[in-house]
Amino acid sequence: MTLILALDFGGTKLAAAIANVGSRQWLRCERRFSPRNANASSDLEMMRELIHFLLQSAKPAAIGVSFGGPVDATTGTVRLSHHVCGWENIRLKDLLEAEFGVFVSVDNDANVAALGEHRFGAGQGYESLFYITVSTGVGGGWILNGKPWRGVGGMAGEIGHMVVDPSGPMCLCGKRGCVERLASGVYMARDVREMLENEPQRRRERREGEILRDLVGGNLELVTGRVVSEAAGLGDELAEQILYRGAWGLGVGIGNVANLMNPQRFVLGGSVTKAGERWWEVVRKTARETALPEVDLEIVPAALGDDAPLWGAVALAQSTLISS
């Protein structure tokens, strides 16, 4: 059997898996959380351990890598990580090829996850699709004519920083009201915290955010995107306000993308997409209203969940076997 090694350098976790070519099941799969003070060297060292643990004495035919940050896919060089320091200009492809003596293919996580869903998940049989991950941040990856579309500098897919409300809140990117600023878990949690910290007395009198406060035992530091979703599901109006504002922003973004590129399918993954049926309703309704009536629009959940980047890495590696 021909063995494929798939690696996923996420912002907060690392994963590695092996599978035989053509198989849809992992032979073995391992995950680790990356520590808070991780840097590129410690991440690489931890990944090496995972790899040797998985492979034992076996040798893969090719390696595919998903990296959580901008990558020059033609050279396999990491541009930077927004979460882990020390990754600037690391030639990850060269480094792994020197170490393992096989062909290595590297791309950013959204592109790789798009490829994973296209080949093995909710995008099978669709020649054009846009995959969007809505999690800590918001990112996207394209499949056009059955192949990844990366753009001239490898930067395509950045729906996260599409401005949908120029009078909205300020994002780290320097613009107001971009999709990520409204819809990502980190920003939703921050907005909820700030709203509860401002005018706490008035809000308490009106019992605003009460369910939210209960969920974190009164410690607002513990509010995350997941907590906001949960509180909204339980009927907390403040959490609903923030969660569905995010769904609205994402829906406007998707509708704009539909008008612009008219892909067959939108596939949505990431933790925020587990926020419940009403979140999906708001996304779908807003996207439908934003797209022109003549533009068909289909929005479906990702099928591979957290495994999408790993399966995409398998597809990346397999394509190098075919083309080499």
Next chain:
Amino acid sequence: MTLILALDFGGTKLAAAIANVGSRQWLRCERRFSPRNANASSDLEMMRELIHFLLQSAKPAAIGVSFGGPVDATTGTVRLSHHVCGWENIRLKDLLEAEFGVFVSVDNDANVAALGEHRFGAGQGYESLFYITVSTGVGGGWILNGKPWRGVGGMAGEIGHMVVDPSGPMCLCGKRGCVERLASGVYMARDVREMLENEPQRRRERREGEILRDLVGGNLELVTGRVVSEAAGLGDELAEQILYRGAWGLGVGIGNVANLMNPQRFVLGGSVTKAGERWWEVVRKTARETALPEVDLEIVPAALGDDAPLWGAVALAQSTLISS
């Protein structure tokens, strides 16, 4: 020599031209204005006259057609025209093939103009580009991997109805603050007229719109997009306000598209792009601010002007000769 016939059904005018394969000059080119009460039949009849006048007894090897409205390019069927009635579901390709006995290729004007600029104009040598026409309306056409990208239903390229300001003015499409609503000539003219008609006394006292009024001899019905540009160029503050708000909206749209698709080049054509250097500055500056710093961005004027759809039609027709 092998003769190509190129046809352009614009909203307000018709054009036909003939050229030899490989040539970059028209053998003959004819244009007519379509009358106000035109319908599909009268447009077709007028186009027939143009064609017979051009061809005399010659026979083209293929015909390429640019149509000003949504088209199903795979079947060459017009969906509708926003300007001329009676075009719904007209099988333009079949109709012309039956009449002239040669292969006919039909696509909408923005896609065809994009192809024209790619093959013969400002997009030569660029494998990925987005062409935007800013005129009566705002439309766009894609070239990706050196070929037109039309989307699954042929609707790709609709930057005109991308929402950039959800609290902006209402568009006919039912949404607020889309690019076309802000940046197109027709809407800019309407906004200027309405501003001058409201509170005319107060505006006169402040001498607002004075240059604009002078340009149309006081008859606000004569205000067009071109008049707004001209007045802005002469320092009319009200005209400036509307013209540069449009440039801002278009710039946000272009920045969003750059983040999403990261094409090599943006090519801008249409009457509004002749509004002067400051209009271009606002478009470029806003697009640069909207795009992520890592996303390269180049925005250039179209090279073919009003001939872009005709030259694109030549390219369309030539490609059928090669593939047939």
